[in-house]
Every structure is written in structure tokens, then in C-alpha cells.
Amino acid sequence: MRIEHAVDGDQPPKTAKEKPGTAPPKTGGVLARMGAVMATHAKWVFGVWLIALVALGSAAPTVFSSLAGAGWQANGSESVQVRELAQEHFGGNSSAAVQVVVHSDAEQVSDPAVQQVLDEATAVFADDPRFGEVIAPQPGMSISPDGHTGILIAGANASTDEMVKAVDELKAELTALSGDGIEVYPTGASALWSDFNEANHDAMIKAEMVSWPVTLAIMVLAFGSLVAAGLPLLLTLAGLVASAGGLVLLNEITPISVWAMNFAMMFALALGIDYALFIVARFRDALRKSGDPRAAVAETMDTAGKAVVLSGLTVLVSLSAVLLVPAPAVRTMAVGIMLAVTFVLAATLTLLPAVLGKIGPKINGGALPYAKRQQHRSPKFEAWGNVLHKHPWPFAIGSLLVLIALSIPVLGLKVAMPSIQVVPTDAPVRQGYELVQSQMGDGAPGMLQIIAPASEADSAAATARATEGVDMVTPPIPAMDGSDYVMLQAVPTVDPSDDAMGSILDRLRSDLPPQALVGGAPAENLDLQQALNDYLPVIIGVILTLGFLLLLVALQAPLIAILGTIVSLLSTAAAFGVAKLIFQDGHGAGLLGFTPQGFLDGWGPVFFFAMIFAIAMDYTVFLLSTAKEHYEESGDPKVAQVMGLAHSGRVIAAAAAVMVAVFFTFAFAEPLPPKEMGIILGVAVLLDAVLIRLVLLPVLLRLTGHAAWWSPAWLRRILPDISFSHG
Structure with missing residues (x-):
């Protein structure tokens, strides 16, 4: 049976608290008042943003040349100690x-x-x-x-x-x-990161140039209006310029990896459009009902604005967990994305309301013919919601089977730090690397460095020579500054990225005298990989816990907060299962134009988990906040489920289409890391939007009914009172 609900010019339904015949006062909360202020004082808002963009934008052009190119190390590890000793006592003959x-x-x-x-x-x-x-x-x-x-x-x-x-x-x-x-x-390692960063930067820029027009096309189709479609892009661009300048300034305080900007560009474009899409869609609906731009902005910020704030906080919280990893490059990548998201969020909450209040009905400028018939409540998604309500079990079982089947391969996932194959074949560092291997042996480009007290030089040399997997050991070299150290270099029998390298390093560290330390570029990679592996369970636990708590605060309902967190984990596992099939096993490698390394790059699980979970929770907040708004107004779980989907389904589908388009443009980049990033994130968004937000989560709302929104009295007393209905 079709759910009847007020749309467009109809009178809004009465809330559960409202007495018949009494109109609720349209006061609104903090965000409503803030939105109204932005719309009323638009010129001041434009002025402040113009000053900020000019100030930060002046530094933005130097972002890629200013930011740091290394930082892929585990701070405090044995290999980092060896590098520091080599630079101090051996004339800089370090990794x-x-x-x-x-x-x-x-x-x-x-x-x-x-x-x-x-x-x-x-x-x-x-x-x-x-x-x-x-x-x-x-x-x-x-x-x-x-x-x-x-x-x-x-x-x-x-x-x-x-x-x-x-x-x-x-x-x-x-x-x-x-x-x-x-x-x-x-x-060497410094040359490797130089060529690696250059290749990835070029690939990122090319992919961004492709993604912008594709994104604009999707936005025009979604909104049916050139003005409405262009606004999110302009606001995202403002956020990107501000974040680029901010990263340059932050780099003066502490080194920020150039990868921070690479990720920030992609993530800010995708999330910025998500937020603006949700706000603009709700504003057009509110304006159609009231005809007053300022009142429409207030209503929009009081409803959709809350969802955007909570979504932004979820993204920031998820990424903040990555800061636990003691690796400068990994930490600063997270900082870069967080800074970009903060600026995009600030633009969405201040600049966008000001623009909307100023242009009012002109938001529909350049409208396509079908746009005049477009409603915020989508009849197609309402019909889909009714189908899910009528037949929940087949859809629940079907989506779960697909997600579980795609998740199973993740059990065999291998991770390692990138090999030389991540740089183009014509890069000087790769040509030199392969030349050294052909002339001096497979392990020659990745010699291990051993630093020991001079008194243990002979013992260390004899032990290293006797270690399985070591081809040759150089004679001990005394420290150049006269200190009591010697350095030996051990040439492994295998390529630095070979699985056996870890065992060779472990044997050396186990058998050498206690004061001898083993480092070198391969050891630094292995130590970083170990740190990433050690911190992964902690990061997953922190992200899941904080994600659940944010949903609990937002929705005031423990059951749906738990379910929303669990289903977000499903899409993440499925995305990594697909990543294993493609990047480890090589399925589709010919089509995508790469040679599989036999593993996923080591920073992928930690970083991509945080990013995927953040995106998944982004959509969760959009859907469940809309559903909660209708539950607050009607008190009917069926209305909440069907109308939540009817009012957010089109936005979720459009936002997912934009994200998938943005991410998949990176799938055809030549270097492997952007390819991994694009495919893993693109697959995650596709699975999450189609199978979870538009199928499984609405079905769970249907099956749980009133229980989804129930909250014990003691919990309601300690949680802040957050309502998604306006008035």
C-alpha cells in the first residue's frame, strides 16, 4: 500500500506532540538560526570567504612542490635508529x-x-x-x-x-x-620516492581533470538545473583551494606528505558534492513550499544541515583514528583529508546558505524540461520503499549473500609495502634498480645495513655471513667520526619485496649480538608494515566504537545505531575482498593495465578502511536522519522507512554516482597506488549505496519496526536532545 505524505505545497503532517488544529512554531535550532544569519548577511559571508580564499589561495599553487615527499617509516623502529646512526657517524651512508x-x-x-x-x-x-x-x-x-x-x-x-x-x-x-x-x-630510497611521487601526482591530476566534467554531467542529470548542479562544484573548489593553502602553511610547522593533497583532492570533491547535494535538494523542496529563501535556508539547515554536520563529524572521527599509526606519511595523509573535509564542511554550513539565500528561486536557473516536474520526494524511491516493506526477506537474504560472498576472499589477503613495480618502467630509479639486479644479483638494490659496536665487528660479520638468505657481507667499515661503531652491509639472495625478506631480517636480528642493529631500506619497509599490521585491529576498534557512538547520539536509538555500524562494516569487507581478487590474484589486471604484485600495498587496509567506513557512515547518516525525521513527525515506522527512502534515495543514488565516477577515474591511472585507491573506494561506494543504503538498511528498518527507534529512558536523559524535524 502506498504511503501518503505531504509534499511540495501540501500542509506538513502534524507531529506526535502536536495537538490537532495547532500549528507548531517555526523556531528551529542553532543551525536554523545560523543558516538564517548567513542568508541575511550574505555579503559579509562572501567577503570573509573572499579574504580567506585570497590569503590561502596565494599559497595553494606551491602545494605539490612544498609538501614532503617521504615519511614512510615507523617512528622508533630499529631500522629508523640505524638510519639515524648512519647519518650521524658514517657520513650519511644511510637508506x-x-x-x-x-x-x-x-x-x-x-x-x-x-x-x-x-x-x-x-x-x-x-x-x-x-x-x-x-x-x-x-x-x-x-x-x-x-x-x-x-x-x-x-x-x-x-x-x-x-x-x-x-x-x-x-x-x-x-x-x-x-x-x-x-x-x-x-x-635508492630517496630516488624511488621522488619518481614515485611524481608519477602519482601526474596520474592524480589527469584523473581529476577527467572526473570534474563527468561529475558536472551527473549533477545536471540529478538536479535538472545548471545552477543547482554548478553550486556544489564551486563550493568544493573553494574548499579545495582553502585546504591546499592550509596544507602549505601547516607544512611550515611540521612536514606534511604530498600524498595528503592527493587524497584530499579526491575525497574533498566527493564529500563536498555529497554535502552540497543534500543541502541543495532540501532547499529546493523547502523553497517550493514556503517561497521565502531565508525561511527555506533555515528549514534546510535545521534538517539536512544537522545530517551534514553529523556526517562530517563521522568522517573526521574515522580518519582521526589513523593518527594512531606512528608513520609520518600515513598520519599526514589523514591530516590532509581532515583539513579538506573541515574546509568543505565550513563552506557547506556558511557559504552555501549565504548563496542559497541570495539566489533564492534562481537555484532552478538553466533548468532542463523534466526538472519542473521533479519533487524532493521521489515517487520511484517511494515505490521501491513499499516493495521492500512488502517483501523484506528476499531482499535481505539476497544482499547479504552477495556481500558475504565478496567478503570471503579477504581472509586470504596479503599486504606488503610497494615494490619497484609501482613506478613506470621508464623511470630512472627503476632502470637503475633493474640494472643493479642484472649485474649484481636480485638482492643488491636492497642491501641491509648492520651497525654494531666495534668490539662486536667480527662476531657480527661471521653471524651475518652464516645467516640463511644472505649472499654476501661487506667488511666492517669504521665510523667516519671516530665513534665506537662499525657498519656492515648484507646483500640478500632475494629481491627486496620478496616474501622471504622478512624471514631473513628476523633471523639476522635474532642471531646477531644484542647491541647490533639491522636497518636499510628493506628493513624500514618491513618495520613499517609490521607497525601497520599491529595498529590495524586497534584502528578498526576505535573507528567502530566512535562511529557507533556518533550514530547513537544522532539517532538516540541504540538498535539502529548498532545495525548501521555493522552494515557499514559489511561493505568495507566486501570492497577488500574485491581488492584481493584484483590486485593480489590479478583478475582483470589485463583490462586495467597493470602487473599484479601478489599483494595489496601495505598502507591500504589501515587507510582505506578509515576512508570506506567514513563514506559508508556518510550515507547511513543521510538515510537514517531522514527516516528519523519522518518517524518524529508521524510516529509510524512504516512512514519512517518508506518516506525516509523516498526523500533521501535520489540524493544517495546521485551522490554515489558522483563518488563512483570520481573514484573510478583513478582506476585507469598508470601507477598502481592510485589505481588501487580508485577501484577499492569505487567498489566500496557502489556496493554500499546499492546493496546496503538502498536495500539492506531500509529492510532492517522494516523488520525492526518501532524497536529501531526505541531508546531507554536513562539513555535519553544522558544524551543531548537532537531532533531532525523542523519547528
Whole structure:
């Protein structure tokens, strides 16, 4: 049976508290009053935002060149201690040192032509305070057995971030030394992050350029009006400019990873449009009923505005859990997204109400023919809500079976830090890496560094040589500053990203004398991966707990808050199950244009879990806040379920379409990390919107009835009184 409800010009239904014949006073809450103030004083709001955008926007163009390029480490780990000791006592011969591979098929390293190139490479590093000692290729250590390949090492005398910037500035000059049959390639961890960041930045920009017009097209179809469709994009752009400038300023206080802006661009575009879509859709409905722009803004902010605030808080809370991981790059990526979301949220709550109050009926400017017949209450989603109400079990079982089937592969998911395959084949660092492997062995690009007291030098060397998986150990090198340390370098028998590397590192650390420390680039990756694995259960627990508490505060109903949290977890598990099938097993790799590494990049579970859960809860708040508004007005769970879907279904579908379009544009990027990000987030949004928000969650509202909205008296007394109905 169809649910009849007031729409457009009809009189609103009476609330459960209202006596027949009595009109409720339209006072509204804090957000309603704030929205009315923004609409009344629009010029002041525009002025403040203009000043902020000019001030922050002046710094925004330098965002990618200013932000930090490294930070992929586990602070306090043994490998980081080794790097710090190497920089202090061994002339900077640490994992951050720049390795310059020089090779000639015709000449040997000792020949004059190659020596000339080595001298020119050494001159590139001269007088640059970021570099320490420059170590020429050494026989038996950094010269290949056939003598045709040598590695010059320029020590690191600055932070890892500064060393990446140094490579950014110098790698063109170094590769330009190639010629006359001699090849020159900068390699090492600093060079890897330089080429890695450059490739990902280029891919991000290309994907963003594609996603904007696609997004505008979806918005026009959803709103049926050019003005209504363009507003969310303009507001999102304002939020992005402000966040870019904010990140540059924040970088002056503490290093912020360049990946922070990459993620912020994508996430702010998707969420900013979500928020603006929800607000604009509700404003058009309120304006159609009242005809007064200021009153329409107040009603919009009192209803949809609350949902946006709670959604924004949920996103911020989810991402804040990532700050627990002791890895600078991971933490600052979360900070970047949180800053972007904060600016977008601020624009949605201040600038958008001001614009809406100013343009009023012009919101429908440039309307397409069908838009004049468009209502906030969607008849199609209302009909769908009635279908779900009539036949809940088949849809509940069907959606659960699909989600569980897609979640099962996650049990076999493997994670590891990115391999050399994440950079393009023509990147100098990859060419140098592969050249070193072909000339010196699979493990040569990822030598492990051992630092021990001088008194334990012989014991450490003998133990390292006897360790399974170690191909060669260099003689102990005394500290350059005269301190009581020696350094040995152990060459593994396997590629640095091979699964066996972890076992080799564990054996070395277990068997070496107690005061000997093992580090190097492969050890730093493994230590970071271990930290990510250790913190993942904690982060999941924190996110689930805080997400539940926010839903409980917002909805004042423990049962639906628990169910909303659990179903959000389902879409997250399913998305990672799909990620395992694609990126670990290689299904569809040919279509998507990549070679599978056999694992998912190590930071994926921690970071993507927070992002996916934040998005899932975003839609949960939109649907359940709308349903609660109708339950407050009618006291009927059927009205809440059907009309909640009728009034939010189109917005959720449009918002999901925008997010999927934005995320999937990254699926065709050449580098692997943006591809992983785009596909995992895109699949998550698609599954969440279609199977959970538009099927499973409404069905759960149907099956739980009044119990979904029940709350014990003691809980109501301690929770803040939040109502989603206006008046």
C-alpha cells in the first residue's frame, strides 16, 4: 500500500506532540538560526570567504612542490635508529643516501671515460649541504663482478623529506650525464620516492581533470538545473583551494606528505558534492513550499544541515583514528583529508546558505524540461520503499549473500609495502634498480645495513655471513667520526619485496649480538608494515566504537545505531575482498593495465578502511536522519522507512554516482597506488549505496519496526536532545 505524505505545497503532517488544529512554531535550532544569519548577511559571508580564499589561495599553487615527499617509516623502529646512526657517524651512508648507478657495456668502471662521468656526478653533489660524504664505487662492494657497473653513494645529511626534494632537483642533471655508451641512473630510497611521487601526482591530476566534467554531467542529470548542479562544484573548489593553502602553511610547522593533497583532492570533491547535494535538494523542496529563501535556508539547515554536520563529524572521527599509526606519511595523509573535509564542511554550513539565500528561486536557473516536474520526494524511491516493506526477506537474504560472498576472499589477503613495480618502467630509479639486479644479483638494490659496536665487528660479520638468505657481507667499515661503531652491509639472495625478506631480517636480528642493529631500506619497509599490521585491529576498534557512538547520539536509538555500524562494516569487507581478487590474484589486471604484485600495498587496509567506513557512515547518516525525521513527525515506522527512502534515495543514488565516477577515474591511472585507491573506494561506494543504503538498511528498518527507534529512558536523559524535524 502506498504511503501518503505531504509534499511540495501540501500542509506538513502534524507531529506526535502536536495537538490537532495547532500549528507548531517555526523556531528551529542553532543551525536554523545560523543558516538564517548567513542568508541575511550574505555579503559579509562572501567577503570573509573572499579574504580567506585570497590569503590561502596565494599559497595553494606551491602545494605539490612544498609538501614532503617521504615519511614512510615507523617512528622508533630499529631500522629508523640505524638510519639515524648512519647519518650521524658514517657520513650519511644511510637508506636515504642517493645511489648513482653508472654502467657501460664497453667500458669498465676503472676506465677514464667512466671515471670522468663519476667525477662529474660527484661535482653535482659538491657544495650542497644536504649531502654528506660521497663514496666512489668500491671493488667487492659497489662494483659488479664484471667491472662494468658501479654505484656512487652520496650520503644523506638532511631529513628524508629534504633528500627526496634534493633528488627532485638534481635527477635531471644526473641523468643528463648519460651518453657515449655510458648510462647514469639515480637510485635508492630517496630516488624511488621522488619518481614515485611524481608519477602519482601526474596520474592524480589527469584523473581529476577527467572526473570534474563527468561529475558536472551527473549533477545536471540529478538536479535538472545548471545552477543547482554548478553550486556544489564551486563550493568544493573553494574548499579545495582553502585546504591546499592550509596544507602549505601547516607544512611550515611540521612536514606534511604530498600524498595528503592527493587524497584530499579526491575525497574533498566527493564529500563536498555529497554535502552540497543534500543541502541543495532540501532547499529546493523547502523553497517550493514556503517561497521565502531565508525561511527555506533555515528549514534546510535545521534538517539536512544537522545530517551534514553529523556526517562530517563521522568522517573526521574515522580518519582521526589513523593518527594512531606512528608513520609520518600515513598520519599526514589523514591530516590532509581532515583539513579538506573541515574546509568543505565550513563552506557547506556558511557559504552555501549565504548563496542559497541570495539566489533564492534562481537555484532552478538553466533548468532542463523534466526538472519542473521533479519533487524532493521521489515517487520511484517511494515505490521501491513499499516493495521492500512488502517483501523484506528476499531482499535481505539476497544482499547479504552477495556481500558475504565478496567478503570471503579477504581472509586470504596479503599486504606488503610497494615494490619497484609501482613506478613506470621508464623511470630512472627503476632502470637503475633493474640494472643493479642484472649485474649484481636480485638482492643488491636492497642491501641491509648492520651497525654494531666495534668490539662486536667480527662476531657480527661471521653471524651475518652464516645467516640463511644472505649472499654476501661487506667488511666492517669504521665510523667516519671516530665513534665506537662499525657498519656492515648484507646483500640478500632475494629481491627486496620478496616474501622471504622478512624471514631473513628476523633471523639476522635474532642471531646477531644484542647491541647490533639491522636497518636499510628493506628493513624500514618491513618495520613499517609490521607497525601497520599491529595498529590495524586497534584502528578498526576505535573507528567502530566512535562511529557507533556518533550514530547513537544522532539517532538516540541504540538498535539502529548498532545495525548501521555493522552494515557499514559489511561493505568495507566486501570492497577488500574485491581488492584481493584484483590486485593480489590479478583478475582483470589485463583490462586495467597493470602487473599484479601478489599483494595489496601495505598502507591500504589501515587507510582505506578509515576512508570506506567514513563514506559508508556518510550515507547511513543521510538515510537514517531522514527516516528519523519522518518517524518524529508521524510516529509510524512504516512512514519512517518508506518516506525516509523516498526523500533521501535520489540524493544517495546521485551522490554515489558522483563518488563512483570520481573514484573510478583513478582506476585507469598508470601507477598502481592510485589505481588501487580508485577501484577499492569505487567498489566500496557502489556496493554500499546499492546493496546496503538502498536495500539492506531500509529492510532492517522494516523488520525492526518501532524497536529501531526505541531508546531507554536513562539513555535519553544522558544524551543531548537532537531532533531532525523542523519547528
